[in-house]
Amino acid sequence: EKNVWDIVSGRIGLEVTGEIRVKALKINARGHAKVRWSESRNAGSNTAYTQNYTEEVEYFNHKDVLVGHARDDDNSEEGLHTIHSGRHEYAFSFELPQIPLATSFEGKHGSVRYWVKAELHRPWLLPVKLKKEFTVFEHIDINTPSLLSPQAGTKEKTLCCWLCTSGPISLSAKIERKGYIPGESIQIFAEIENCSSRMVVPKATIYQTQAFYAKGKMKEVRQLVANLRGESLSSGKTETWNGKQLKIPPVSPSILDCSIIRVEYSLMVYVDIPGAVDLFLNLPLVIGTIPLHPFGTRTSSVSSQGSMDMNWLGLTLPERLEAPPSYAEVVTGENRQSGLAPVTAFDDFQRALQGPLFAYIQEFRFLPPPLYSELALKSNTPGV
Incomplete structure (x- = not known):
């Protein structure tokens, strides 16, 4: 055909x-x-x-x-x-x-x-x-069953300071599906409970990972795409996200079938913890080209x-x-965006990934x- x-x-x-x-x-x-x-x-x-x-x-x-x-x-x-x-x-x-x-x-x-x-x-x-x-x-048709499946995860972290141990910080997050198209908003459902003695901040970030392959070697670049910030949580407080929205900007679709270039996306929901390694969940995303059908089939x-x-x-x-x-x-230059995230978001994201970050992303129309x-x-x- x-x-x-x-x-x-x-x-x-x-x-x-x-x-x-x-x-x-x-x-x-x-x-x-x-x-x-x-x-x-x-x-x-x-x-x-x-x-x-x-x-x-x-x-x-x-x-x-x-x-x-x-x-x-x-x-x-x-x-x-x-x-x-x-x-x-x-x-x-x-x-x-x-x-x-x-x-x-x-x-x-x-x-x-x-x-x-x-x-x-x-x-x-x-x-x-x-x-x-x-x-x-x-x-890439996001109406396929694998891309319509929900993505979820749960993590917990206990902070230690010398001989003292505080209560745990817990994070649970879920999104309705794995596949989206540019311009859509991801609805994030999450619960963050802070039983530690520190003030923490829940955040969410979409990042793009470019992987390049040559001569048996691999070169990887992570790029910040979009991010949001929740309310600060003092000790003993809990925050719930009931469909908090994070919009996907005009980015290139995922590239999954090329043998030397791969482009993937993830949603990272995390808790910014001052003075400690952040607690984070990575939920995989696929950015497609064919939008969600209103009746679920096409x-x-x-x-x-x-x-x-x-x-x-x-x-x-x-x-x-x-x-x-x-x-x-x-x-032309208008087909690219640079500096998509403020400096504070850049620092948070770089610390969470514990690796280099290049805030440069190609716009896809x-x-x-x-x-x-x-x-x-x-x-x-x-x-x-």
């Missing part, structure tokens, strides 16, 4: 002001996941070196010739195609491979990227190139593996040709599936 979004279609628009002769108009569509990081090593005798870790998974590499021939090893005048003055459109389409495609993602040590590149080849001239990225996301294509975001693009090439835009130029896209090559000078 195939899904309509398994086909990527588009058009290349070429406008010329004078007759030109070309060898070929080609497209190259690619998708891959890639990780890279470096670590410093000591080799003894005050000698250090850098160890690089890289890995890549290629999902597809589709090539097609829309005009002319595939040969580009000669500059002869034979076999050239004439394009007359005016505007011309060349349609293309290709089928995505019937394998799981990881969701488009930009992480600290790796990425998952998809793009289409058009190239216009002429004799004795450098090719004119234009690159257009598009977004793919692997559908029908969907089991083979739906991605949808494309390729907008119409118009470009006027300068007289002096430049290199095609880099991926960093296309993914859901867009309706487009119908077509265009790569446009345009020039106001004769010849191209």
Whole structure:
């Protein structure tokens, strides 16, 4: 069974002001996941070196010739195609491979990227190139039984100070299900009882864990996503959360099927204890793409593996040709958020995890599936 979004279609628009002769108009569509990081090593005798870790998974590499021939090893005048003055459109389409495609993602040590590149080849001239990225996301349906199951836990901690032992601090927490989508609010049901002699504060945090794999090694990054704070509890007091809400911001869906990049989420409900290691519960989350059906069931294509975001693009090439835009130029700054948590929340979270924290997270926006896209090559000078 195939899904309509398994086909990527588009058009290349070429406008010329004078007759030109070309060898070929080609497209190259690619998708891959890639990780890279470096670590410093000591080799003894005050000698250090850098160890690089890289890995890549290629999902597809589709090539097609829309005009002319595939040969580009000669500059002869034979076999050239004439394009007359005016505007011309060349349609293309290709089928995505019937394998799981990881969701488009930009992480600290790796990425998952998809793009289409058009190239216009002429004799004795450098090719004119234009690159257009598009977004793919692997559908995660949160209506599946495993993602509809409640998540819960209970923990208790007794504080000791020299020879004195205070009463316990207990924490119980529960959420209605494991799967959510960005923009939803998680309802947290919890009970915190403070029988110790210290003032404590119940809190909750959503964090993202990025894991990158290369050469048998793993690099992990934790990122703060959202957090909330309850009321301070003095000795002998109890606080109950009856569906306290914590909203999920626009983040990337979970990535669970890529062999070199994994993106996971957790809800941490914890008790901030001054002068002691915090008491905390980790409840696993899966951030999906298909929302909860109001009746608890839904029908969907089991083979739906991605949808494309390729907008119409118009470009006027300068007289002096430049290199095609880099991926960093296309993914603008507005697609990222930094410093999502205040300093106090950062400190609390770092202490609870007892590890480094990078408050940098990519914003993920859901867009309706487009119908077509265009790569446009345009020039106001004769010849191209």
